[in-house]
Amino acid sequence: MKPSEIRELLKYASMPDFISFGGGMPNPLSxxxxxxxxxxxxxxxxxxxxxxxYGNTGGLPDLKTEISKMVLKTEKIKTEEKNIIVTSGSQQGLYGLGKIFLNHSDSLIVESPTYVGAISAFNANAGKMIPIEMDSEGIIVEKVEEKIKSLKANSNLPRFIYVIPNYQNPTGHTLSLERRKHLMELSETYQIPLVEDNPYGELCYSGEKIPSLKSMDKSGENVTYLGTFSKVMCPGLRIGYTIAPEAVVSKLNLLKQALDLSSSTFSQYVAYEYLKKGVIYKQVPKTVELYRKKRNIMLKALEDYFPKNSTWSKPDGGMFIWATLDKKINTSEMLKTSIENGVGYVSGLAFSPDGSHTSSMRLNFTFSEDEEIVRGISKLSNTIKNVSVRATPA
Amino acid sequence: MKPSEIRELLKYASMPDFISFGGGMPNPLSxxxxxxxxxxxxxxxxxxxxxxxYGNTGGLPDLKTEISKMVLKTEKIKTEEKNIIVTSGSQQGLYGLGKIFLNHSDSLIVESPTYVGAISAFNANAGKMIPIEMDSEGIIVEKVEEKIKSLKANSNLPRFIYVIPNYQNPTGHTLSLERRKHLMELSETYQIPLVEDNPYGELCYSGEKIPSLKSMDKSGENVTYLGTFSKVMCPGLRIGYTIAPEAVVSKLNLLKQALDLSSSTFSQYVAYEYLKKGVIYKQVPKTVELYRKKRNIMLKALEDYFPKNSTWSKPDGGMFIWATLDKKINTSEMLKTSIENGVGYVSGLAFSPDGSHTSSMRLNFTFSEDEEIVRGISKLSNTIKNVSVRATPA
Structure with missing residues (x-):
């Protein structure tokens, strides 16, 4: 798009009645x-x-201790201070892992579609992403195994496998226990590190909580785990953390000296008190109630309004629903019309490591007001129907 | 050093009567x-x-407006929002500039000695640093010109020139007006960008304030300027800024999405109010008084106690004095003894792009209490004298 077109669209997006399903933003009520x-x-x-x-590059020691207590409680992860580094959002962990694991054109395996910020972080470090298909049980681990075997035959194993097992961004899918076990086996057999990104684990609205990969990592050497306070406290303080083998933490520490010296000491003290006082354990259940209702409202609205030839995920948690339209519709091309009609979303292409997912879109259900969700989905459905008519030859 | 040795030294450094001239920390009283x-x-x-x-990747627009007003007032820099990016400390600006300007083994010109964090940032991006000697008027620009000419003959111009013109870290030297003009000419003639790092500009205790390079940059296309709130507010909120040509800002913005999405929105709001309410203009003069006294105390103590065959800088501002001892003394080797004797400093080698400055040390005068400065310099002098005796053959 030209800058003039973007400015034009921003005008629509800043109108008071504009409804955004686009951003990945928590609701301020949380x-x-x-x-x-x-x-x-x-x-x-x-x-x-x-x-x-100024604070320690790797983070406030007391905060790391509290983080280790929290992940034991919430994810059954046993870890200690020396395996934790505090980061400026979990995004910095992603960038850092890309930087230390990847040399020019090294490969890594990712879910397709995957988190747009991970794509940025890996691209910035010239990593070659190998996309593996997903279904409603998450990344298809059989296909991961096939790919690894064919890569091994060429002595060209990927440097790591990046997954978001819980309520994935953008699909909302959750990786099944069976597949988690299989993935762990692959990691152990082929000695390929897993990078487990778990920003949404606590935002569970239905279904059982499935153990994290890191909690299954007996040696502690196979899984690097990324966590964040953005969804369980607030994003504006920019505090995340990475739990990893000591050698990885030590490299991340060295890199962090070059990246930003340390994360905000002030934010770290706030996060520390938030955990120590146990505020987190009172706050998260309220957030879960708030979001469960919003998820249900959006699912109902999709049922009521969306074209019958479209499909969408039914996430058990997190912040997003992934909708796939008739394959004749290009959601990137449709976006301009949708914004002019007062509704924003993110096109599937943004989450694609390889130019696929052009008929899909990510819908955020946490940010908008309940009533806006219904109105927004209804409007969006009209846009889709109008575009469909134009897309179908007479 | 072995981890066990480091642990041993940390034990000394955490003793209540330990005096640290090592860190580059502001005094909490500021x-x-x-x-x-x-x-x-x-x-x-x-x-x-x-x-x-979450906030905009490039920073809070209102904060950028306030920054543009501040730099006009303090540094006569005329700029606007589109030329500013807010960073997570100015360290992130340094890393970002390294990342976008340097390809593997591209060269850049730096002062020798230079800021240790800049060395990290440029090394992390595989930049090849070309060190140029300094004297009490800053980097010797004649030598920069010679170097550029010889590099140009090989069609191998450096990608940029990195300087800290005011009260340099670690030397405390200030680049003279004459040399600033010459450096600007070189930048314009050879089309080599200047990166001006100015964390200490406001901490002026004596002498006249010399115009910043950025204020001399008529086209706005030659100088990229790095600023920070760490020395005029506090470091713990991690807010810095980069003022640059639009094309550079645009590349930094894209990179920042991969690095950390955005700097702390909360910290940015605090910095915004700090400027908008004018608190900064009441606070900085108090900090200047506090630090001027400490500088004077350290200069006097050096005069009173330091060995006569050592030399040191007499900075007009900033946070550091650079002392150079008898060339037989290796300050990296002496550090262990000095810490055991209760005084910390940073060895010259840490600031060296090429393994030089082994007999120098950086002394911070802003963090310690007045009385500690005298006692610390006296103790350090004894350590030096004892090491000298051992270093001199009988």
Missing amino acids: FPMNELREIVDEVIDVNGKYALQ | FPMNELREIVDEVIDVNGKYALQ
Whole structure:
């Protein structure tokens, strides 16, 4: 798009009645505003001279201790301080892993579609992504195995496998227990590290919670785990963490000195108090209630309004529904019309490592108000139907 | 050093009477604690739903506007929003510039010695640093010109020239006006971008303030300027900024999506209010008073105690004094003894792009208490004298 076209579209998107299913934003109602207000005051009053100062590159030791307690409780992950690095959002962990694992045109295996920020991070480090198909049980691990075998035959194993097992971004799919076990076996057999990105694990609205890959990693040497406070506290403080073998943590530490010296000490103190006081365990259930309702509303609206020849995921958690339209429709081309009609989404192509998914779209259900979700899906359906008529030859 | 040795030294360094001239840390007394307490409350109360949310990758537009007003006032730099990107500390700007300017083994010109974080950032991007000697008027620009001419003869011009013109880290030297003009001419003639890093510009204790390179950059296309809030507010919020030609800002923006999505929205709101309310203009003069006194105390202590065959810089501002000892003394080797004797510093080698400066050390005068400065320099002098005796053959 030309800059002039983008400016034109931004005009629509900033209208007061514009409905955005586009961003991956938590709802501000999920932010523990009063508790954070108390915590920031206490941080300045009690620890101001440390919280406003430079901190350790790898993170505040007390925060790492609290993170290790939290992941034991929530994900049954046994870890300790030396295996944790605090990052500026989990995005920095992704970039860092790309940087330390990949040399020019090394390959890695990814889900297709996958998180757009991971695509950025791996592209920035010139990694060659090998996309593997997904279905409603997540990445098809049989196809991962086939691919690894054919790559091994050429002595060209991928440097790692990147997955978002819970309520994946963008599809909302969850990797089944069976497949998780299979993936762990592949990792152990072929000595290929797994990178497990789990931003949404706590946002579980239905179904059983399936153990994380990291909790199955007996040696602790096979899985690198990425976590974040963005979905269980708020994104604006930019605090994430990576749990990894010591050798990986040590390389990430060295790189982080070059990247930003350290993450915000102040934000780290806030995250520390948020965990230590247990505010997180009161806040997350409220967020889950809020989002479960929104998910249900969007699923119902899709049922009510969306064209019958489209399909969509029914996620058990997270923030997104993935809808796939008639293959004649290109969602990237349709976006301009949809925005002019007052509704935003992200086109499937943005999540594609290889130019596929052109008829799909990611719909975020956490940010909009309940009533907007219904109205937005209804409007979007009309846009799709109008575009379909034009797309179908007379 | 072995990990066991490092642990041993850390034990000394955490003793209550240990005196550190090592870190580059502001004094916590310079943090506007009460004002920040008020600001964070207001940010949460008034703008919580935005300040705790994801923000624009390139930074909060209102903060960029305030930054443009500030640099006009403090550095006579005329710029606008589209030429500014907010970064996670100015360190992220350094990494980003390394990443976008340098391909494998491209060269760049740096001062010798130079900032250790810049060495990390350029090394991480496989840049080949060409060190140019400094004297008390900063980098010797005649030598820069000679080097450029010889590189041009081989069609191998450096990708950029990195300088810290004011109260340089680690030397404390300030680049003279004459040399700044010459450097600008070289940049324009040979079309080599200048990267001007100015973290200490406001910390001026004596002498006249010399115009920044960016303020001399008539086209706006030759100088990329790095600034930070770490020394004029506090480092713990990790907010810096880069002012650059639009094409550079646009590349940094794209990279930042991969690096960390955006800098802390919360920290940006705090920095915005700090500027908008004008707190910065009340706080900095107090910091200058605090640090001027500490500089004077350290200079006097060096005069009183340091060995007569050593030399040191007399900085007009900033945070550091650079001392050079008898060339028989290796300051990296002496560090262990000095720490055991209760005083820390950073060895010259850490700031060297080429293994030089082995008899120099960087002394920070902003962090320690006044009385500690005297006691620390006295102790350090004894260590040097003892090591000298051992270094001199009988």
